[in-house]
Amino acid sequence: MFTINDNYLKLQGSYLFSNIAKKVAAFQERNPGAEIIRLGIGDVTQPLAPAIIEALHKAVDEMGNAATFHGYAPDKGYEFLRHAIVENDYKARGCEVYEDEIFVSDGAKCDCGNIQEIFGLNNKVAVCDPVYPVYVDSNVMAGRTGLYNPTNENYDGVIYMPCLSQNNFVPELPKEEPDLIYLCFPNNPTGAGISKENLQRFVDYARKIGAVILYDAAYEAYISDPDMPHSIYECEGARECAIELRSFSKNAGFTGVRLGYTVVPKDLKSSEGVKLNDLWARRHGTKYNGAPYIVQRAGEAVYSPEGKAQLKTQIDYYMKNAKTILQGLKDAGYTVYGGENAPYIWLKTPDSMNSWEFFDHLLSTVNIVGTPGSGFGAHGEGYFRLTAFGTYENTLKAIERITKM
Amino acid sequence: MFTINDNYLKLQGSYLFSNIAKKVAAFQERNPGAEIIRLGIGDVTQPLAPAIIEALHKAVDEMGNAATFHGYAPDKGYEFLRHAIVENDYKARGCEVYEDEIFVSDGAKCDCGNIQEIFGLNNKVAVCDPVYPVYVDSNVMAGRTGLYNPTNENYDGVIYMPCLSQNNFVPELPKEEPDLIYLCFPNNPTGAGISKENLQRFVDYARKIGAVILYDAAYEAYISDPDMPHSIYECEGARECAIELRSFSKNAGFTGVRLGYTVVPKDLKSSEGVKLNDLWARRHGTKYNGAPYIVQRAGEAVYSPEGKAQLKTQIDYYMKNAKTILQGLKDAGYTVYGGENAPYIWLKTPDSMNSWEFFDHLLSTVNIVGTPGSGFGAHGEGYFRLTAFGTYENTLKAIERITKM
Numbered sequence: 001m002f003t004i005n006d007n008y009l010k011l012q013g014s015y016l017f018s019n020i021a022k023k024v025a026a027f028q029e030r031n032p033g034a035e036i037i038r039l040g041i042g043d044v045t046q047p048l049a050p051a052i053i054e055a056l057h058k059a060v061d062e063m064g065n066a067a068t069f070h071g072y073a074p075d076k077g078y079e080f081l082r083h084a085i086v087e088n089d090y091k092a093r094g095c096e097v098y099e100d101e102i103f104v105s106d107g108a109k110c111d112c113g114n115i116q117e118i119f120g121l122n123n124k125v126a127v128c129d130p131v132y133p134v135y136v137d138s139n140v141m142a143g144r145t146g147l148y149n150p151t152n153e154n155y156d157g158v159i160y161m162p163c164l165s166q167n168n169f170v171p172e173l174p175k176e177e178p179d180l181i182y183l184c185f186p187n188n189p190t191g192a193g194i195s196k197e198n199l200q201r202f203v204d205y206a207r208k209i210g211a212v213i214l215y216d217a218a219y220e221a222y223i224s225d226p227d228m229p230h231s232i233y234e235c236e237g238a239r240e241c242a243i244e245l246r247s248f249s250k251n252a253g254f255t256g257v258r259l260g261y262t263v264v265p266k267d268l269k270s271s272e273g274v275k276l277n278d279l280w281a282r283r284h285g286t287k288y289n290g291a292p293y294i295v296q297r298a299g300e301a302v303y304s305p306e307g308k309a310q311l312k313t314q315i316d317y318y319m320k321n322a323k324t325i326l327q328g329l330k331d332a333g334y335t336v337y338g339g340e341n342a343p344y345i346w347l348k349t350p351d352s353m354n355s356w357e358f359f360d361h362l363l364s365t366v367n368i369v370g371t372p373g374s375g376f377g378a379h380g381e382g383y384f385r386l387t388a389f390g391t392y393e394n395t396l397k398a399i400e401r402i403t404k405m
Numbered sequence: 406m407f408t409i410n411d412n413y414l415k416l417q418g419s420y421l422f423s424n425i426a427k428k429v430a431a432f433q434e435r436n437p438g439a440e441i442i443r444l445g446i447g448d449v450t451q452p453l454a455p456a457i458i459e460a461l462h463k464a465v466d467e468m469g470n471a472a473t474f475h476g477y478a479p480d481k482g483y484e485f486l487r488h489a490i491v492e493n494d495y496k497a498r499g500c501e502v503y504e505d506e507i508f509v510s511d512g513a514k515c516d517c518g519n520i521q522e523i524f525g526l527n528n529k530v531a532v533c534d535p536v537y538p539v540y541v542d543s544n545v546m547a548g549r550t551g552l553y554n555p556t557n558e559n560y561d562g563v564i565y566m567p568c569l570s571q572n573n574f575v576p577e578l579p580k581e582e583p584d585l586i587y588l589c590f591p592n593n594p595t596g597a598g599i600s601k602e603n604l605q606r607f608v609d610y611a612r613k614i615g616a617v618i619l620y621d622a623a624y625e626a627y628i629s630d631p632d633m634p635h636s637i638y639e640c641e642g643a644r645e646c647a648i649e650l651r652s653f654s655k656n657a658g659f660t661g662v663r664l665g666y667t668v669v670p671k672d673l674k675s676s677e678g679v680k681l682n683d684l685w686a687r688r689h690g691t692k693y694n695g696a697p698y699i700v701q702r703a704g705e706a707v708y709s710p711e712g713k714a715q716l717k718t719q720i721d722y723y724m725k726n727a728k729t730i731l732q733g734l735k736d737a738g739y740t741v742y743g744g745e746n747a748p749y750i751w752l753k754t755p756d757s758m759n760s761w762e763f764f765d766h767l768l769s770t771v772n773i774v775g776t777p778g779s780g781f782g783a784h785g786e787g788y789f790r791l792t793a794f795g796t797y798e799n800t801l802k803a804i805e806r807i808t809k810m
Contacts, residue, residue, distance in 0.1 A: 001615030001616075002525075002528050002585060002615060002617050002675070003524065003525035003675065004677075008688075015691050018480060043476035043477045048468045048469050057462060057465055060462055063458065063661070063662070065452050066452045069451070069661075071450070071658075072661060073661060075423060113691060113693070118413065121410075123408060138691060179408070209406070210407060256474075256477060256698045270407070271406055271408075272409075279410070282413055287514070289514040289660075293661045293662075294461070295697060391471070
């Protein structure tokens with residue numbers, strides 16, 4: 001008789017955003033007239049930039065012609081895309097990253113979820129708290145944690161690094177020694193950035209204790225502070241201890257197009273000398289079959305002069321939203337964080353409401369969807385996330401509604 | 406200090422097709438003038454059908470317009486695609502399958518590799534021998550097998566079901582009781598089909614012993630025998646014991662477009678009553694983020710009247726290739742199998758050559774790439790796979806070259 005992977009039974013409820021979607025759908029059904037504004041899930045609203053649309057059409061035409069048709073993609077992604085990535089995301093910032101260290105994929109969520117597979121089950125995982133749920137959930141599903149403890153709202157065996165207003169939402173080095181450290185900056189959900197000095201502190205620590213940092217840089221395009229690192233490879237020694245995960249979802253609006261990549265430097269080796277690059281290549285080759293050709297061409301267009309200019313306008317648009325939310329909430333007396341180097345605003349819930357109470361309050365009173373901070377971890381309780389990814393009109397309207405609430 | 410997943414170290418060499426690609430590249434470099442014909446990897450060569458190109462262009466235009474832009478897709482895939490799948494692939498064949506049992510993905514290879522995750526590590530896996538390497542390798546990587554045994558070329562702990570000319574390449578029920586049974590019909594690599602009676606025998610057996618069948622039906626579009634089942638759900642009781650994996654790669658030429666789906670019936674439950682549909686939904690929601698909107702629209706076009714007619718022509722084209730290979734090799738004195746309900750031809754290597762010897766011989770003598778049968782398992786030794794996915798011109802040329810060899 002077959003058995004299931006009972007680690008799945010340790011998981012609490014369903015995936016956070018599926019949960020919210022269900023709650024919102026139920027509310028809409030009860031209130032068909034309500035004009036709901038969604039500032040919850042980090043999904044973009046601006047259409048794809050013209051340079052990307054043009055690249056997609058061109059690639060589609062190639063697929064309709066036998067002479068230019070493309071079947072299975074190369075395991076790590078097309079060279080044209082990996083080349084553009086290395087030149088623009090790394091060389092241009094003085095980082096040493098090579099084309100055969102880039103693994104193109106269908107998005108950072110998949111990579112974030114799958115990357116843990118190449119590590120042993122005995123590795124101790126450290127995460128920020130609050131945190132993007134995929135890091136924790138994927139490790140729970142693999143069996144790298146104990147049971148959920150309802151008292152402290154933690155999974156046994158996971159090291160939680162509190163991110164609080166007191167530490168500007170940048171964690172201290174953990175007291176207990178981890179083997180895998182998940183970091184995401186600019187941060188989802190708090191919107192906090194990290195200084196190069198603070199990131200270097202983590203790199204030095206990881207090298208000292210022999211840990212690997214899994215660095216999620218999905219929001220780097222939103223950095224406005226010129227001194228803030230866009231890549232962990234701006235830090236000395238990171239090639240020996242860090243994997244970087246990148247997304248096209250937020251810098252180019254690819255949430256529905258699906259493209260991302262992971263950097264696994266060849267200098268990153270286990271104590272036995274096994275290269276993590278080889279392991280990830282094996283996983284990629286065996287359990288994945290490449291991002292669509294047309295999507296990889298769209299990715300290439302992100303780095304064209306036209307693409308860059310158009311996407312800068314798009315980022316500016318969202319960051320104008322962020323400023324609008326930040327200022328509007330401040331004026332209305334809220335305590336707010338983030339929103340300066342990230343498309344997320346992290347606010348303290350008012351009147352001692354907990355996060356889900358504020359979610360329900362906001363949805364029922366002014367028909368606005370946000371994300372309860374507690375959905376991201378115990379230290380997210382009493383906080384709430386709003387995103388800058390709505391339209392400007394809706395963002396303005398949302399802030400007006402909240403202000404009058 | 407972090408540790409790696411050392412199950413990866415049990416794997417033999419690199420992924421079969423990466424291996425072949427490297428060998429061919431090295432040969433081409435040494436022989437820049439050689440005009441190589443590739444009948445190795447199962448990659449298609451015909452361009453996408455006009456109905457699909459049209460759907461792609463239309464969807465691209467939608468993505469360039471704020472009013473019709475699509476961000477994150479629904480977890481299981483868009484309703485329009487799941488509806489078309491249920492109507493055409495199941496209802497039309499009298500199978501009971503519901504829309505919420507369909508999980509749209511970026512391809513069957515990913516699903517084949519990932520599906521084992523929802524099962525416990527103690528499950529005993531049975532595979533055909535020879536077999537598509539992903540089934541075995543993904544279980545090795547998860548730790549569901551022992552070490553590789555070079556004597557019998559098997560992984561310890563895996564149940565191999567020999568597929569030989571004596572049993573028409575349809576395995577007997579295994580002597581040792583498995584928990585998970587991988588079946589693929591029409592078969593890759595042997596090209597064999599399975600009768601409904603034989604498939605029902607496996608369904609009955611799985612229900613009796615409480616096993617799950619993972620049924621890979623990626624090649625169902627190539628079935629010409631009207632009595633052959635296209636889906637395992639044509640068998641009675643399959644909803645209680647079988648997961649079906651489907652691909653758009655071979656029926657619609659989507660190898661470079663990436664689309665597939667998995668059916669997990671709600672009647673399929675563990676002994677504790679846990680629905681596998683819920684587990685796969687959780688995996689899908691947590692570690693995957695949907696197939697691109699434009700690709701799902703392309704998938705929908707596969708089921709339009711124009712799409713169906715155009716794709717029938719495409720399948721006929723490839724099956725004409727299959728006939729050409731089959732007849733040509735027969736005439737040249739080879740012993741050949743498959744090619745009637747599948748795009749693969751499985752031939753006995755001549756002159757007591759082993760599979761890799763014949764690979765080298767064919768590549769160096771007539772510059773043709775095929776796939777060594779032994780790459781699919783110990784019982785593939787002495788066999789060789791050719792695919793019908795080339796162009797008709799190349800297929801003709803290849804057979805001429807082999808005939809004169």
